[in-house]
Amino acid sequence: MxxxxxxxxxxxxxxxxxxxxxxxxxxxxxxxxxxxxxxxxxxxxxxxxxxxPTRIVTSIVRVKNGNIAVVSVKTKEDIPKSKINACVKALKDVEVEAPIKIGDVLVSNVADTGVDIVATRNIYKR
Structure with a gap:
């Protein structure tokens, strides 16, 4: 060796x-x-x-019946850097129903990281 x-x-x-x-x-x-x-x-x-190495991931997801079409989101905690692409891919097809409050969990255990995706903005029902 x-x-x-x-x-x-x-x-x-x-x-x-x-x-x-x-x-x-x-x-x-x-x-x-x-x-x-x-x-x-x-x-x-x-x-x-x-x-x-770990990172907080920020992104957006689509909103149905909201005052705007997307909501900003982030991982509630940092995730392994190697899981960032899987996290982003997991959010690609997510659509949530308005209303949404800051801190609402929109995706649980994203990409099998044990970390939730939470809203970072309020969205009102139209």
């Missing part, structure tokens, strides 16, 4: 408004050190981003 490969990954932190330039030293798939962060959120963000 060969030796693990060391490498450095450069990131810009999105954990807080500072936007620090981070360097993550890796030994194979193990994080050895994070540098460049000015707060603890930077280290937490860097470790998560290189070991298990």
């Amino acid at each position: 060969g030796a693990a490969v060391s490498n450095k990954i450069e990131l810009i932190c999105i954990g807080c408004p500072l936007g620090c330039n981070l360097t993550v030293d890796m030994n194979g798939s193990e994080v050895v050190e994070v540098s460049g962060n000015n707060c603890k959120k930077g280290k937490e963000y860097a470790v998560k981003e290189v070991t298990n």
Whole structure:
């Protein structure tokens, strides 16, 4: 078995408004050190981003009998980055009935992530 490969990954932190330039030293798939962060959120963000990246997904779904034709939606929590395409595809054919309130769950367990899709806008019945 060969030796693990060391490498450095450069990131810009999105954990807080500072936007620090981070360097993550890796030994194979193990994080050895994070540098460049000015707060603890930077280290937490860097470790998560290189070991298990996740994202909040935003999109729209069609609305039936609403005052507008679509409603903006988002994942209630972040989902694995690898599931983003499946999430977007799962929303492609979704149509919901008005009225809709902010926070209403419109799709449960999207793309088998365990995360719900919620409305981010109120839609009134026409």
